[in-house]
Amino acid sequence: MNKKFYIETYGCQMNVADSELVANILRNNNFELTNDHKQADLVLINTCAVRDKAEQRVIGRLGFFKSAKRNNPNLKIGVLGCMAQRMKQKLADEQHVVDFVMGPDTYKRLPEVLENVNNGTREIDVVLSKKETYDDLKPYRYNDNKISGFVSISRGCDNMCTFCIVPFTRGRERSRNPESILNEVIDLRNDGYKELTLLGQNVDKYNWNKGELKFAGLLEMVAKEVPDMRVRFATSYPQDMTDEVLYAIKNYDNICKYIHLPVQSGSTRMLGIMKRGYTREWYLNRIEAIRRIIPNCAISTDIIAGFCGETEEDHLQTLDLMQTVQYDYAYMFKYSVRPNTYAARRLPDDVPEDDKSRRLSEIIELQNKLSLESNKRDMNKVFEVLVEGTSKRDENRLYGRNSQNKVVIFEGDKSLIGSLVDVKVESHTQATLLGKLVNSDK
Numbered sequence: 001m002n003k004k005f006y007i008e009t010y011g012c013q014m015n016v017a018d019s020e021l022v023a024n025i026l027r028n029n030n031f032e033l034t035n036d037h038k039q040a041d042l043v044l045i046n047t048c049a050v051r052d053k054a055e056q057r058v059i060g061r062l063g064f065f066k067s068a069k070r071n072n073p074n075l076k077i078g079v080l081g082c083m084a085q086r087m088k089q090k091l092a093d094e095q096h097v098v099d100f101v102m103g104p105d106t107y108k109r110l111p112e113v114l115e116n117v118n119n120g121t122r123e124i125d126v127v128l129s130k131k132e133t134y135d136d137l138k139p140y141r142y143n144d145n146k147i148s149g150f151v152s153i154s155r156g157c158d159n160m161c162t163f164c165i166v167p168f169t170r171g172r173e174r175s176r177n178p179e180s181i182l183n184e185v186i187d188l189r190n191d192g193y194k195e196l197t198l199l200g201q202n203v204d205k206y207n208w209n210k211g212e213l214k215f216a217g218l219l220e221m222v223a224k225e226v227p228d229m230r231v232r233f234a235t236s237y238p239q240d241m242t243d244e245v246l247y248a249i250k251n252y253d254n255i256c257k258y259i260h261l262p263v264q265s266g267s268t269r270m271l272g273i274m275k276r277g278y279t280r281e282w283y284l285n286r287i288e289a290i291r292r293i294i295p296n297c298a299i300s301t302d303i304i305a306g307f308c309g310e311t312e313e314d315h316l317q318t319l320d321l322m323q324t325v326q327y328d329y330a331y332m333f334k335y336s337v338r339p340n341t342y343a344a345r346r347l348p349d350d351v352p353e354d355d356k357s358r359r360l361s362e363i364i365e366l367q368n369k370l371s372l373e374s375n376k377r378d379m380n381k382v383f384e385v386l387v388e389g390t391s392k393r394d395e396n397r398l399y400g401r402n403s404q405n406k407v408v409i410f411e412g413d414k415s416l417i418g419s420l421v422d423v424k425v426e427s428h429t430q431a432t433l434l435g436k437l438v439n440s441d442k
């Protein structure tokens with residue numbers, strides 16, 4: 001009989017995609033997936049290290065699984081991903097419940113590691129690779145709704161922003177072979193998927209064969225290959241996002257009009273301390289290019305409040321930039337020191353906690369207002385919506401997303417799930433658009 005594994009995933013979309021690779025590897029090695037941890041012989045936690053909060057949640061889960069292990073002494077527990085890579089041996093030393101620790105580039109060794117663990121050795125494999133892109137593995141897509149799937153195009157990050165742990169946990173930047181990307185895209189289409197998201201820590205640095213194929217070219221290639229599927233991508237980087245990419249988005253109807261462009265701070269001085277490689281003016285020029293080339297494009301961002309040395313004036317510049325850009329959506333965070341980063345080693349974490357919290361609240365409050373205004377501008381517009389499911393609150397209502405990545409809720413029959421329909425926006429909240437079906441026979 002097959003053994004059963006249970007997996008929990010924290011952090012970004014890349015981790016979700018990695019868990020699907022891990023699931024594939026295990027299924028090829030006589031394991032089957034269960035979503036009930038009580039049934040599992042193996043529990044895996046795929047972790048994030050980007051902020052302390054994400055790590056604390058994992059520590060909490062490990063505490064929880066300690067009692068599960070008491071009930072089932074044969075249960076094995078493995079920690080994967082970024083926190084595993086960051087803490088290495090220390091994680092197993094501090095958390096006795098952990099049987100093995102594996103970083104993001106080591107997953108092909110899982111069968112071997114499991115065998116060693118079953119023979120009583122504790123395994124720590126955190127070797128980072130300059131080459132591994134898992135080209136030859138087909139993700140086992142247990143996470144998604146069979147409508148929208150992730151396709152990773154590159155791994156790692158060479159940027160070295162001073163606050164960020166990712167270059168340490170995911171290693172050097174490397175691009176995946178376009179042929180294997182296309183094969184995975186075609187698999188998705190053949191499996192009936194309607195949307196895909198190309199994933200990379202910085203998609204704009206995609207580079208195959210020394211410049212032979214860059215991100216704009218790849219995006220076009222994918223859009224042409226599957227004209228009936230929606231194409232999304234994340235994450236863009238302000239310094240590297242070229243006009244060619246913007247023209248590709250404009251020229252292909254099936255590339256979604258939505259760009260996530262993390263700014264982190266609106267102050268050129270702070271951007272310098274963060275080593276982001278661009279100024280406020282450069283960033284605003286990129287926003288201007290998006291608005292000029294793709295007028296109906298939605299833009300979201302990431303913002304950090306209270307990074308090392310941030311003054312009130314810097315903070316006001318962030319608020320001012322948010323107003324200028326009029327973001328449709330934002331992910332907003334308080335700065336959290338990450339061990340071993342440049343900031344942790346060299347820069348004092350000198351913004352008082354109260355100021356950090358207040359600045360973050362001001363940022364969130366402003367964004368709530370901007371999101372509401374953005375949704376208000378969509379009143380009475382008709383959007384093409386990819387229907388993803390029924391609304392959690394009301395079985396008779398469907399939800400989906402428009403090209404701009406906004407959630408749209410409307411009344412309709414379940415048979416529409418998975419298809420594209422036109423919806424007219426009739427009201428809105430800060431978080432969602434509410435509308436009426438205008439035609440469903442596309």
Ligand code: 5AD
Binds near residue numbers: 164165262264302
């Ligand atoms: N503290 C707070 N937020 C961080 N991010 C990355 N590192 C940190 C940190 N040390 C945020 C950035 C990034 C997003 C994924 O997480 O805004 O874009």
Ligand code: SF4
Binds near residue numbers: 011014015166
């Ligand atoms: Fe978290 Fe960053 Fe790792 Fe994704 S890449 S899991 S956001 S630390």
